[in-house]
Amino acid sequence: MNHPKKQQIDVEKQRAWLNQHKEETGLSWKQLEARIGRSGSTLSLFAHNKYGAPGELIAEEVFVYRQTMAAKAALSIKRVEIPEYYPTPTSLRLISLLSWGKQGRIVMAAMGPGMSKTESAKHFRACNSNVFLATISPATSGIRAMQKLVLIAMGVTNPTGDLMSMSMQIKDRASKLEDPLLILDEAQHLTVQSIEEARHWHDETGMGIAVLGNQRVQQKVDGGTREAAFAQLFSRLANSLTTPKPLADDINAMLDAWGIMDPDVAREVHRIAMLPGALRGATFTLELAKMLAAAEHTELNVSHVQDAWAQVSHRAMGT
Secondary structure, three states, X not given: OOOHHHOOOOHHHHHHHHHHHHHHHOOOHXXXXXXXXXXXXXXXXXXXXXXXXXXXXXXXXXXXXXXXXXXXXXXXXXXXXXXXXXXXXXXXHHHHHHHHHOOOOEEEEEEOXXXXXXXXXHHHHHHOOOEEEEEOOHHHOOHHHHHHHHHHHOOOOOOOOOHHHHHHHHHHHHHOOOOOEEEEEOHHHOOHHHHHHHHHHHHHHOOEEEEEEOHHHHHHHHOOOOOHHHHHHHOOEEEEEEEOOOOHHHHHHHHHHHOOOOHHHHHHHHHHHOOOOHHHHXXXXXXXXXXXXXXXXXXXXXXXXXXXXXXXXXXXXXX
């Protein structure tokens, strides 16, 4: 890409291009304002050669916009299609666990990062009726925020009411459904009160509860400082899954989904997937590696994967 200040910008060429671009795309001046960052009225005056001030600055902005469009177009050509959900032995175990939870049980999965936990839960929700997925965050870890999140997952557009009212709404909805399952993802963020509330919904309605999270969930259950609320919740635990790292067959399933046949590439991906970040880190690496190969107009090889991992791991360490 070229710096607009370090070359001569032909104002008339930029003006002609802007008019042609507007005509070809059908974009309004207001829409172009959002894209270029200059008011639509000013762009219109410039395009019709009625702008009172010198047009060099506007021409530079149009030039930069053209470069941005060209860069996006080049990126879209190189963009790699990431495989959607694909079954791995671990994801199939998680789906089996969720199926058990749908029978009105409390189940738990404590999994390492990058193990396709959330994608598996979304896949299960898409394939089954009366499954509700609420992803907990620090902002939604408290009881009121969690209640709202669960009601939204159940289809309530704008949940309102006090704690008791919203709890009643959740229990009312759950009691009218056949085999409902509530999946609480990232459950390591849950407060004690929220845990008690989820257990209460299960006890009152028989709704299945699936508690998914990282190893901190397991630590709260098995640790020496186990909180009473977790103890009560998990005394009702029907089944659980604990897996800190992917299995070799999980990585093989990933390689199959990506269509990776090169044994050297496969070995390098296996190595990367066993590091922190697991399948997620390997996915980011393969995406970038394929882009590097496409840019060179060559087949994917182990050098592309190594170069991509060097960039991905550097970014991960910097965050």
